[in-house]
Amino acid sequence: MARTQRTYPWSSWPPDAQQRFFKMALFGLAGVFFSVFVGAYIFTNTLLQQIEAEKEQYARVVPIVHGIQSLRAKRGDLAHLSAKDATWRIIDDRMLEDRLTSIRSTHLDENVEGVQVTFTGLTLIMLTDFLQDLRDRASLQTPDFTLTRNNDDPRLADVHLVLAR
CATH class of the missing domain: 3.30.70.60 (Ribosomal protein S6/Translation elongation factor EF1B)
Structure with missing residues (x-):
C-alpha cells in the first residue's frame, strides 16, 4: 500500500517565497488580532461613556420626578376630604x-x-x-x-x- 505524502500548496515554492509567505501570514494575523482588540476597546469605551452620560441624566431627572409626584399627591382630587x-x-x-x-x-x-x-x-x-x-x-x-x-x-x-x- 503506497502511502501518499501530504503536500501543501507552498511545499513546491522556493524557500524564500515560503519564508515571505509565512511572515506575511504572521503579520496579517497580528493585524487582524490588533484590529479586533482595538475595535473592542473603542466599543467598550464608547459604551462606558454612554453609561456615564445616562447616569448623569438620571441624576438630573430624579429630583424633578419626585417633585412632580409630590405635587400630584398634594393636588389629588380627594385630598380635601377626610x-x-x-x-x-x-x-x-x-x-x-x-x-x-x-x-x-x-x-x-x-x-x-x-x-x-x-x-x-x-x-x-x-x-x-x-x-x-x-x-x-x-x-x-x-x-x-x-x-x-x-x-x-x-x-x-x-x-x-x-x-x-
Whole structure:
C-alpha cells in the first residue's frame, strides 16, 4: 500500500517565497488580532461613556420626578376630604366593596386621624391600583401594612391597612 505524502500548496515554492509567505501570514494575523482588540476597546469605551452620560441624566431627572409626584399627591382630587371619606370614594371607584371586610376610623397620634381597612381576596393588580389611587388622589400613606395569603385561594391576598396623611 503506497502511502501518499501530504503536500501543501507552498511545499513546491522556493524557500524564500515560503519564508515571505509565512511572515506575511504572521503579520496579517497580528493585524487582524490588533484590529479586533482595538475595535473592542473603542466599543467598550464608547459604551462606558454612554453609561456615564445616562447616569448623569438620571441624576438630573430624579429630583424633578419626585417633585412632580409630590405635587400630584398634594393636588389629588380627594385630598380635601377626610381620610375615611377619601378611602370610601376610592373603594367605590375601584368597585372593591364586595372584598371589603372592615373599615373604621382610628387615631395614630393626637393630631393624626387615620383609617383601618381590611380586604380579603385581592389580586396584586387590584391592590397596587388601590394603593396608587390612595397616594395620587387622596394623598394618603400607609404607616401599617399587613399582607397575608388568602386561605381559600392562595393566588389572592388578604390585606390590612392603616391609612393616614
